[in-house]
Amino acid sequence: MKRYLPYTTGLFLLIALFQGCSTEKNTFASRTYHKVTSKYNIYFNANESFKAGQKRIETSIEDNFTRILPVYPESDPSAANLVKSDMDNTILRASKLIEIHSITEKPKRRKRRTRRYQEFASQEEFNKWIDDSYLLIGKAYFYQHNFLTAIDNFSYIQRKYWDGDARHEAQIWQLRSYSELGRFAEAAEVMQAIQNNREFPRKLERDLAVATADYHIKQKDYAEAIKFLDIAIDKTFWKKQKARLQYIAAQLYQELDQPAQAAEAFQKVTRMNPDYRMAFNAKINAAGVFSEHGDAEKTKKELQKMLRDKKNREFRDQIYYALGNIYSREGNRNAAIENYRNSVASSYNNQFQRAQSSITVADIYFDIQNYREAQAYYDSAMIIIDNTYPNYDKLSIQYQSLSNLVDNILTVEREDSLQHIALMPDAEREALIARLMREEQEKQRDLESLAMQGRTDQGYYRSNRYRMGMGADQQGAGWYFYNPQTIAYGQVTFQQRWGQRKLEDNWRRSNKSTVSMDDIAFFDETADSSQMIIRVEDPLQKEFYIQDLPLTDSLMAISHDKIRDALYNAGKLYKSEFLNYKRSAEAFEELLRRYPNNIYQLSAFFDLYDLYELLGDKQKSAHYRNLIISKFPASKYAQYLQNPNFFVEMQAKTDSLNQLYEEAFRSYRSGKYRNVITLSQAMKKMEPDSLMVPKIEFMEAVAQGTQTNMTDFENQLKEYIKTWPKAEPTPLANEILTLVQDSALVDYQKLIDMGYINEEIQNEELLMAQRMENDEFGGKFSYEEDLLHYFVIAYPLNAAVNLNRLKFD
Structure with a gap:
């Protein structure tokens, strides 16, 4: 028993000690215990998790040197998902520290209460690691891009722990949070509060300068940002951080068009011994400047x-790009294009440079109206960039317009080629197909030989891997769908292959009656195979080459329709999307030359009249004006060309007609049939549109029927039904005719009582106008999506306006 006495005594002492260290007691022992446990246990682990997240961002997010580097890598949109688990762990541990180690109980009152004791006892929190934990939680929320919750934490620290050390750092993080949210007015208030705080520690001045520089960069106030970057650089000890800030300052000098200062700043970067990638980019930029x-x-x-x-x-892609810039500034466009193209071709693992080079050369091709090459290079860029890229919306619209145009150009070329082969003599066509099959066989044999020798082209493979964010430099970048570049790549490549597809069964097939061999497995066993057109995908089979040839009269007619539609669409796109009136006129002229009496003839005539007016060719413009008037005298185009006020007068006529129709309808409903007859005859003289005529005729037939006997009324209804078998009021006429034939209609007022005077003969155009009268524009605009809408942009003649910019923006 004596042998266990020391252990028992020690156990009781430990129990007593732990009881004395409860957070419900505020003693020296309890405070010391909770402070030590907080610092070296929970807070240490929480902070280690936080630092692990920081490290993950540092190693996973690649800097884009083609744009101004972000002051903080954690500002990258992909950073939040990248560190979510680390920051969740940080928040969990720091919250646990607050829960079990917070001491808010007041200490035992002393008889002698000195000033120092009174200040100590007046505290609300007696564990100094609590406010640090709140600060760490706020930082973790910031890294998760949950900026509002982060701001709540930083604000709470400043209110609750106004005399603690953490409040100063909380202000800096609060400034950063407001800047990330774009709430710059509130960020400015925080900066003002810091400037008025005489107790702000000097050790945080560097962090404040960096945060303030970031605040100004986000507002594109680069001159002011440089001042704070210089302060931060002077106060930064670590060379890596200093080099980054110096590089950003150099980029800002470039944005401000201060080449001498930019070159000097880039040279300073190279002297700071940064990593090779940054040193190389600094050297390249300095050379360019x-x-x-x-x-x-x-x-x-x-x-x-x-x-x-x-x-x-x-880094050859960047060197070629720098050379391209020099040749471009010298006005040597061909040499510039060559170097930009080389930059794209050699850009395997730098998707940012690939995008920039692609867009640069695409812009040049677009300016010289080489739309096919422009579309190809925009396509290469759109695979990589996302909506955070500068001018993304404009680029996206331009790319889509070019894609539509190129699709139509390729349709013409493809159908012309297919028709040419289809019209070959059989023997000549067979020989051509046999040669193509031999060439394909040789190509596949060469590829197999290269594979056997281990000399396959790795460049293309690496290029696509890096374009999809799966290169060797991307390890740790997180799940595929956390990377916006890989998502954008997937979306664009899917649409390039499949187009816009609705989410439904058998989404692969826009034409449900056709199917490739690879898709057969997706069909149910009960599918009617007689309705399927199986496509051959193997280029070593003869059927692969003849399956699209228009070898019959009907297929040839379809092919011609495709060419006709493509030429018309190309003409419209050249005119409306690219303002290239010459190319547009060429497309319409070719359309009329190849298909003189096509369904677009009238529209093409008018477009050509308008285009030659814009081009200043009065002779050709007059030629097409006369064609429209002579060939289509009743068309609205012809009437407009002879009377420039035609559409204004037509609108006035439509307004008058609508008023008469509304008055006739009210008379019809109220039984004033003589007035209906008079108004109907007046409206028919005004030549209403085809939708209104059967409704007017119906009201007139019923009104006249009321003025005659039942036999004449029956004949009038039969005549109306014969004339307008598919008109909207015809079912109503049939029902009234049945009443007349069954002698069930004694009094015409019964028509109203029985519900046969209803909204089916109401003027839909007038109803639409009435519904729009209450909108914000007073009914001046139509919201019908099926209608062609025109927009007018008015601006002063002396204004420096870029019409293309207005159109795209």
């Missing part, structure tokens, strides 16, 4: 030397 105001030939030689250096192999 020097070439603007220095010896361009010398710069080109230096860049050519860098191209030959094997160490720069993975």
